[in-house]
Amino acid sequence: MIPNTSGYWLKNVRVPVCVLKDKNEAIANSANQDGMTLVDVKIASGLFEKIVIAGQSESDSIPTVDLQGKQIWPCFVDVHTHLDKGHIWERSPNQKGTFNDALTATFKDEEIWTAEDIYRRMEFGLKCSYVHGTKAIRTHLDSSGRLIDLSWDAFKTLRKQWENRLILQAVALASLDYYLTPEGEKLVNKISESGGILGGVAYMNPDLDQQIDRVFEIAKERKLNLDFHVDENGEIESICLQKIAEATLKYKFEGQIVCGHCCSLAVQPDDVVQQTLKLVKSAGIGVVSLPMCNLYLQDRQSDQSQSPKTPHWRGTTLVHELKKTGVPVTFASDNCRDPFYGFGDHDGLEVFKMAVRICHLDRPFEDWLCSVTTTPADLMGLSDVGRIGVGLPADFIIFKGRYFSEILSRQQSDRIVVRNGKILEDNLPDYSELDDLIFDFQSDL
Structure with a gap:
């Protein structure tokens, strides 16, 4: 043509x-x-x-x-992925489909991760993204213990090898309390050395304020941007997004902050919602909704195999209300063929299609296409991409x-x-490229 x-x-x-x-x-x-x-x-x-x-x-x-x-x-911009976890479903499926079972299956699988295993699965994901038409990707990397070196070194190698094809960024993924430990200091050093982004999972607990304060102190001291997993649940009392917005204003933080998921906002009372929207807007935080993974996990019942029950809500956050308030809203692919989401192909078009259907982005479409192109590019600091x-x-x-x-x-x-x-003449990689990673692991069971 x-x-x-x-x-x-x-x-x-x-x-x-x-x-x-x-x-x-x-x-x-x-x-x-x-x-x-x-x-x-x-x-x-x-x-x-x-x-x-x-x-x-x-x-x-x-x-x-x-x-x-x-x-x-x-070209698409995929601002929230988990390339390090990708394509382990066949060897570590989520048997019940719940969030907790996804965590359990992933933690067990991580016990056998090697440098080669991580590298090859991440590269497979990059190949898929590239052929589908993505230009920039931000991936979260599980970052604790031995994975700090394994995952970040694999990422740095791939970033160099793909620098003329894909723009790659990485975010550390650890629970926020990890940054209060000596091991957390090693992780921060690795992030800084690697040109990465400080991140983690925020969840309600008695020490949350202390944990958030410490993360902001580190970010200001090291001049790092922030990217959080926030309120990935349907619990009304989960207000981590609000607390992060308050901390942003408290510390007068000038770096870019992105918060992913923010699911609980959709089930909270209107007064809480309005207060949170106002704070997030004032703090300049960007929000990423993950329509496929959240649809898959949220409101799934743990006894689904015994007594199937239809989910009552879609798992996504209040994207229309956030956008109307002036908050940058994006969509991304999140997990791919792992215990958190058993499907996916790193395809920005699939993400947009699912978002349109789940969140009613049509009638009219307005500028929602920006949510998988220009807006995530801006959040990644890429003014000429997307x-x-x-x-x-x-x-x-x-x-x-x-x-x-x-x-x-x-x-x-x-x-x-x-x-x-x-x-672009490249073809999608064949799944058989990863067969030995699956079968070698299964033979050890």
């Missing part, structure tokens, strides 16, 4: 206006009710050189491709679908991923 030349025009292209950088008034005003505009796009030397309203491009001698209204999107604009790298995805309804109704396995103006 795209000529193998350094310059070409893509004509009659539909682009969501919300992902255009520095859009002019004429293009903005040409959008339809779903926020789409029809443009001609010129690619030259791997960059977007011109973007004009369809039919207004000049005639020149370079090749031209008429996309006949097909859509292009910028958008389409003159002078930016020509990294984008061509979908046959002309409208949201067409793109979101089919699998889009025939999408074309373009990086630096060239079609």
Whole structure:
């Protein structure tokens, strides 16, 4: 479809206006009710050189491709993943499907993690993400004991090897009380050395305030950004998000803070919700909702195999209310084929599709596509990623679908991923690449 030349025009292209950088008034005003505009796009030397309203491009001698209204999107940005846990389902399934059983299965599996095991599973995830059209990924790394060196060293190796294809960031994942221990100091040193992000799991406990204070003190001292797992439950009394927002204001913290999950906000009374929304907005915190994993785990009954029960809620946070308040809201893939989520393929489109359906992001779609492109890029400090604009790298995805309804109704396995103006020829990795990791482990049981 795209000529193998350094310059070409893509004509009659539909682009969501919300992902255009520095859009002019004429293009903005040409959008339809779903926020789409029809443009001609010129690619030259791997960059977007011109973007004009369809039919207004000049005639020149370079090749031209008429996309006949097909859509292009910028590459996805996946701001919350767990690449280190990925693809262990076959050897460590979650037998009951609950959150606690996911923890138990994962902790047991971690006992046999080696440098090679972590590296290969993480690389498998990167291959999937890359082929599906992702450009930037932030992964949480389980970070305690021997995993501090194993996981972070594997990540640093992969970040170097993939630096021309994917932008990778890593967040330390440990319970917040870990930072009150001598071992926590080793972890902080590793984060700083690795250019990582300070993070952890916040949950209600008598020492939570002390734990949060210590994390903020470390972050300010080391000049580290923060990324928390927060309120991943359906408990009304779980207000960790509110406490982190209060601490942000208390410490006048100027770094970027991201909070993932925030599920309990959806089941709390309105007065608590309104207070939390106000605090989160004032603190400048970004929120990541994980629609697939939270739908899978939240409100699942522990006795499901004995007495099946339909879940009553969807597990996601109050994305509409947060966005309306002015809080940056994003969606991400989270876990993939591990005890926390038995499915997934590191595909940003699947994340967006699930978010649209679970959270009712349509009618109208507005600028919700930004939640898997520009907004997570901004939270990651990547101002030129996840958008389409003159002078930016020509990294984008061509979908046959002309409208949201067409793109979101089919699998889009025939999408074309373009990086630096060239079609990406890579294929999805075959699951058999990991067979020896599964069978070697099972033979030891």
